[in-house]
Amino acid sequence: MALDRKPAPNDLNAFWMPFTSNRQFKQSPRMFVAAKDMHYTTSDGRQVLDGTAGLWCCNAGHCRPKITEAIQKQAAELDYAPAFQMGHPIAFELANRIIDIAPKGMEHVFYTNSGSESVETALKIAIAYHRARGEGTRTRLIGRERGYHGVNFGGISVGGIVNNRKFFGTLLAGVDHLPHTHIPQNAFSKGQPEHGANLADDLERIVALHGAETIAAVIVEPMAGSTGVLLPPKGYLEKLRAITKKHGILLIFDEVITGFGRLGSAFAAQHFDVLPDMMTTAKGLTNGVIPMGAVITTGEVHDAFMTGPEHMIELFHGYTYSGNPIAAAAGVATLDTYKEEGLFERARELESYWGDALHALKGTRNVIDIRNMGLIGAVELEPIAGQPTKRAFSAFLKAYEKGILIRTTGDIIAMSPPLIISKAEIDRLIGTLKEVLDTLE
Numbered sequence: 001m002a003l004d005r006k007p008a009p010n011d012l013n014a015f016w017m018p019f020t021s022n023r024q025f026k027q028s029p030r031m032f033v034a035a036k037d038m039h040y041t042t043s044d045g046r047q048v049l050d051g052t053a054g055l056w057c058c059n060a061g062h063c064r065p066k067i068t069e070a071i072q073k074q075a076a077e078l079d080y081a082p083a084f085q086m087g088h089p090i091a092f093e094l095a096n097r098i099i100d101i102a103p104k105g106m107e108h109v110f111y112t113n114s115g116s117e118s119v120e121t122a123l124k125i126a127i128a129y130h131r132a133r134g135e136g137t138r139t140r141l142i143g144r145e146r147g148y149h150g151v152n153f154g155g156i157s158v159g160g161i162v163n164n165r166k167f168f169g170t171l172l173a174g175v176d177h178l179p180h181t182h183i184p185q186n187a188f189s190k191g192q193p194e195h196g197a198n199l200a201d202d203l204e205r206i207v208a209l210h211g212a213e214t215i216a217a218v219i220v221e222p223m224a225g226s227t228g229v230l231l232p233p234k235g236y237l238e239k240l241r242a243i244t245k246k247h248g249i250l251l252i253f254d255e256v257i258t259g260f261g262r263l264g265s266a267f268a269a270q271h272f273d274v275l276p277d278m279m280t281t282a283k284g285l286t287n288g289v290i291p292m293g294a295v296i297t298t299g300e301v302h303d304a305f306m307t308g309p310e311h312m313i314e315l316f317h318g319y320t321y322s323g324n325p326i327a328a329a330a331g332v333a334t335l336d337t338y339k340e341e342g343l344f345e346r347a348r349e350l351e352s353y354w355g356d357a358l359h360a361l362k363g364t365r366n367v368i369d370i371r372n373m374g375l376i377g378a379v380e381l382e383p384i385a386g387q388p389t390k391r392a393f394s395a396f397l398k399a400y401e402k403g404i405l406i407r408t409t410g411d412i413i414a415m416s417p418p419l420i421i422s423k424a425e426i427d428r429l430i431g432t433l434k435e436v437l438d439t440l441e
């Protein structure tokens with residue numbers, strides 16, 4: 001709609017909202033104006049229990065004092081410093097702190113500003129790594145059906161969510177996909193499902209088709225979040241690791257959701273005891289408060305670049321805001337908060353209570369599957385015939401009215417509360433969701 005006047009500050013028209021049904025939203029907006037710990041405050045003064053940690057990112061809950069203070073202090077002391085050919089201490093401090101909690105073997109951190117940028121960075125490093133080692137024919141990238149790796153061209157090319165891909169042309173060339181791991185035999189599994197490790201064997205087919213010497217990397221989410229919480233079958237990630245290693249292919253875990261405690265360990269790589277060559281992260285790194293991401297690599301990946309004359313740049317890649325001081329300060333304070341409050345352990349301790357509460361929804365109207373792991377869970381609904389996504393979206397709207405924030409993708413309700421959630425709040429979240437589902441068409 002063309003504007004015939006300058007917009008007033010509270011006009012909703014100018015902001016083209018991301019991943020949003022803009023017309024629906026602007027007819028009946030849902031606005032948060034404040035947040036504290038487990039709750040948001042809406043513009044009409046209601047408290048909404050955060051069942052999604054914002055967008056899977058506020059793992060320590062909202063407006064945590066240590067993080068707020070660190071940002072305020074850093075903004076007043078050193079607001080910005082370039083990271084190209086210059087440094088500032090807190091970016092180094094944070095990198096060390098990340099490596100401290102990363103799996104053994106992970107030794108270096110490359111900063112980005114988001115999960116999408118972490119993915120692009122890791123894919124580029126993978127291709128350049130092989131070239132640096134004299135294997136420049138390794139350029140193919142392998143993703144997985146239903147994978148989500150952000151929204152940039154590399155990420156949507158290796159990603160496997162059709163609506164995120166089909167509107168945007170031909171994408172990157174030289175990409176192939178593994179099959180997803182969501183199989184009917186695993187419906188209503190508690191935790192890691194039993195069936196489907198053999199789906200990793202498809203990588204052998206892809207290698208046989210293209211030739212190992214053309215493949216740079218395989219990227220997967222160790223637990224696929226945004227597509228609706230799809231868990232890796234027992235033995236699946238181990239197989240992927242073995243096959244990639246056998247063929248000299250790098251394995252990238254996209255830990256943008258699973259990183260920083262979501263599964264009860266710092267990273268999913270530790271939870272599943274499988275070491276990839278790189279991990280992409282963002283979100284929980286700064287508790288979602290300031291945009292920041294990081295690619296974490298093994299020493300071997302990094303060291304392959306450290307050749308040639310010492311005055312030369314080794315990797316022609318980076319962002320204006322890589323390692324931004326305020327983001328780095330937020331990161332250090334976030335890691336402090338996780339540690340001081342034992343939040344990763346807390347997620348592990350609450351896992352069975354959370355899983356039991358979720359699985360108690362079995363038998364509720366239209367529920368066709370329930371999945372859980374760590375402090376993450378999904379309730380899959382039978383779609384309304386001919387109107388996919390509508391039932392879950394109605395659940396989302398009703399849930400918001402009733403004071404809980406959930407997230408939907410397709411007809412799947414996904415939940416990932418802050419790791420500070422109490423048992424009473426779990427009961428409220430799941431109890432309210434049941435009331436919502438009971439009243440849905």
Ligand SMILES: Cc1ncc(COP(=O)(O)O)c(C=O)c1O
Nearest residue numbers: 114115116148149150254256257
């Ligand atoms: C696994 C994964 N990778 C990448 C991204 C993209 O992150 P961002 O939205 O910060 O670009 C997400 C976001 O949900 C994600 O879940």
